[in-house]
Amino acid sequence: MAPRIGVFVCRCGTNIGAYVDVPKVVEYATTLPGVAYAEENMYTCSSDGLNKINEAIKKHSLERVVVASCTPRTHEPLFQATCEEAGVNKYLFEMANIRDQCSWVHMKEPEKATEKAKDLVRMAVAKAALLEPGDEPEIDVNPSTLVIGGGVAGMRAALSLAEQGFTVTIVEKQKQLGGMLRTFDTLFPFNQKASDVLDPLVKQVTSNPRIRVLTGSKLSSVYGFIGNFDIGVDTAGQEEKFNVGTIIVAVGADALEPKGLYHYGEDPRIVTQVQLEGFVKAGRVDAKRIVMIQCAGARIEERPYCSRICCNEALKNALNVAALGKEVYVLYRDLQTYGIHYSKLEQETKRKGVRFLKYQAEKPPRVTPEDDGLHINFYSPTVNEEMALKADLLVLSTPLIPVSDAKELSQMLKVPLDSNGFFMEAHVKLRPIDFATDGIFVCGTAHSPKDIGESVAQALGVASRASIPMAKKRVRTAAIMSQVDQTRCSGCGTCIDVCPYNALRKNEKGLAETIAAVCKGCGVCGATCPEKAITMHHFTDEQIQAQGLAALEED
Amino acid sequence: MAQLDKTFPTMDCSICILAPKMIECYRHPNITIHTQSEVVGLDGAVGDFNIKVLEHPRSVDSKKCTGCGLCSEKCPVKKPSAFQAGLGQRKAIYLAFPQAVPLIATIDRDACLWFTKGVCKTCEKVCSAKAVDYEQKENVIELNVSSVIAATGFEQYNPKDIGEYGYGRYKNVLTALEFERLVCASGPTGGVLNRPSDGKVSHNIAFIQCVGSRTQTTGYPYCSASCCMYATKEAVLIKEHEPNSHVTIFYMDLRTFGKGFQGFVDRAQSHWGVKYIRGRPGEIRENPTTKDLTILYENTEVGKVEKMVVDLVVLCTAAVPHRDNRKLGGVLGVKLDEFGFFEDKDMLSAPVESSKPGVYFCGSCHGPRDIPESVAEASATAAKASEDAVRWEVKQ
DSSP: OOOOEEEEEEOTTTTTTTTSOHHHHHHHHHTSTTEEEEEEESOTTSHHHHHHHHHHHHHTTOSEEEEEESOHHHHHHHHHHHHHHTTOOGGGEEEEETIIIIIITTTTOHHHHHHHHHHHHHHHHHHHTTOOOOOOOEEEOOSEEEEEOOBHHHHHHHHHHHHTTOEEEEEESSSSSBGGGGGOSEETTTTEEHHHHHHHHHHHHHHOTTEEEEESEEEEEEEEETTEEEEEEEETTEEEEEEESEEEEOOOEEEOOOTTSTTTTTOTTEEEHHHHHHHHHHTOOOOSEEEEESSTTSSSSSSOSOOSSHHHHHHHHHHHHHTTTOEEEEEESSOOOOHHHHHHHHHHHHHTTOEEEEOBTTBOOEEEEETTEEEEEEEETTTTEEEEEEESEEEEOOOEEEOTTHHHHHHHHTOOBOTTSSBOOSBTTTBTTBOSSTTEEEOGGGTSOOOHHHHHHHHHHHHHHHHHHHHHSEEEOOSOOEEEOTTTOOOOOHHHHHOTTOOEEEOTTSOEEEOTTTOOOOOHHHHHOTTOOEEETTSOHHHHHHHHHHHHOOO | OTTOSEETTTTEEHHHHHHHHHHHHHHOTTOOOOOSEEEEEEEEETTEEEEEEEEOOOSBOTTTOOOOOHHHHHOOOEEEOTTTTTSSEEESEEOSSTTOSSOOOEEOTTTOHHHHHSOOOHHHHHOTTOOBOTTOOOEEEEEEESOEEEOOOEEEOOGGGOGGGTBTTBTTEEEHHHHHHHHSTTSTTTTOOBOTTTOOBOOEEEEEEEESSSBTTTTBOSOOSSHHHHHHHHHHHHHHHOTTOEEEEEESSOOOOSTTHHHHHHHHHHTTOOEEEESOOOEEEEOTTTOOEEEEEEETTTTEEEEEEESEEEEEEOEEEOTTHHHHHHHHTOOBOTTSSBOOSBTTTBTTBOSSTTEEEOGGGGSOOOHHHHHHHHHHHHHHHHHHHHHHHHHO
């Protein structure tokens, strides 16, 4: 007997309701084969709307549920949880996106929007009739974490996890812990010694019995999935294997070497902020007048992002050299002194006589090294004229860039990089420190340029995120996965090659099989298999065909 | 966040990403939510805090109310809706907003005819769940916890004191939060940019940045950290709604320091044609007949004062400490900074910790920050609280 289907059409206030004729869609839904009940809701996702789904499932003995509303990306888990509560397996739920695909794109043609909404509901109902319940495999979670990178972010994440009772291995490619913090003498905005932050931290990490530190080491292999990652680490040619439940990426970032920019590398009087800091530390700043240029190599076409920390780093150094009696000019585009502490830093720098001159991206300063000094010409949009400065020392504020092996690492972990080469989170707002791949997390400047406090906050954040599956000891993975029909598979291995998640392997018979916990259900294997031996659960050929045929039907 | 239309730089619909999160919290077996409540007492120490929570009366039985909204529909008293930033109205008995969690009606006792004049009781009559309870009293609950996380957020500066911009006098000068409601499909105009004075659809809109912030005169000399980006977002929304409109943003420094921010501004300029002019306008004048607004600003590129006539001006105002911070700070025994935000123990090494062990901060209650930072910090405080709980368990 055909399953009883319930359809819930959301008005989303006026978001859908003002453009799509919702009552008409509901009325239409009741005429579709298998539909036992249909209703409209003001907001299906409100607790009132969810209660109505729950009640209707019980009252009308619904076996499949279709919600026509917004995007499954944000709302599917919520509706699925509601179905489960009412005793309907979550894989017996289907969604039609009549907001993004109807009311939003056909705002100016409400009749067509309504017709399309009917089409989408018809398709969803056709698929829903063929849905099958899914069982989510449960897997054990090894309560230990691999932290890649032993900078301030990696160390803080490790310490918090150790405090929470988990064991941690830090893999650091340098010979010692500390990361980028080692390159600084003092830290903005309070100019405290970097060693005052770093030294106690290193001591805490190295003396913690739950933390193991591998320095001069490199990740060589990663296999497996949340709860059960097999890790290979290479230390001076020695390969070591171990197993962890979660992984934290805290590899940091590199500072751009501004080769070819403003004659850097051609004249010893042209340096970076880090080099200037070295001069200050050594007590030899041989210059009377110092000019700094911000956004050297940043916010340009080749590297379009703002590196967040360079303005404040420059202000810190400007204050330190101003205190030595130097005359300082900062050539900037937009000063990134955001928030309370950096605003104060800016005000203090201005009080101490550091001068700020704005330049425009399209007319960057021109630097001419001469024997009598470095001649700097630029157009000032503030006074609307060309200006000239002569400096004894030119300091370039350069951006942070992704670490050189970011790409290699991202491929090994099967996690994505963004267009600038930094590691890309699962969702900018909802999951800012998770990867889409379960059990792998990101913090610190590996994610994007940020200051130390912000890196520490993210580090503690990932310590919490990683602790969740480890504290629960077991996790469920989605039942949307591929399954290989062993009677049809020819063992050609094409699916193994195309799988972006390493979720297929050959078994002892040489035939392909899915590793359920790793499969993300993307369907690439199913589409590629020349023998049609692969079934994608929840997206079977029959289900998609039914949906496709329904799309072509006239109503 | 529930009041915002979209969020930068991804243009995610704000309530669409927030509502499932709220319901997830509400349904979680380990989470109990006390709404209309405030923390009024705390003693003990980390690992063993005793907390007093004062529950203010809703005048509605939360166990009986189904959130159907009939009471609100029939209630005769109208008041400005805080959720609609004052641009729309609500009743004396009302649901905060349609996706509110929990979805339970509340009576505003200062507005209700029964409480003010002893008449009406319409809500009680229409409520089929018999949930209205005029006798409900405030209630104090005691909790024992091992740590406390403050996530009380911030407020927006009210720009009425900046006389030269005419906010409060000129109907077509709005704050950015008011504009969020205006541009939102669930707002009072259904997302149509009808300006307040005459309902005319606005095609020429200007944003003014750093209103009340980055100036010593208001007492908020700091940068509010998110305004450059939300102004850019609102500007793009205008272009999405009305592609032929003119949108100008007057700014001091364009703060594009977050992930994806610069790319977002670049697209606003190149793809959407949003115009950015550097400078803080000196004055806004209203045409008394048309209610159009003339902005006087210094065009630094030509070095003289120019005028721009627009339909609507949006003021991007300072993010200021919540008015209750001082009181809550006193109860929790934590320090505030000179502006009234909660003060971090150490901005670099202990960015989510207060001066008191076991009390943590996340989000804008300890200084202005954006959503991704607030969310990451929220997880950070969860880690600190978890460390406390583990230590406490070991001790037992």
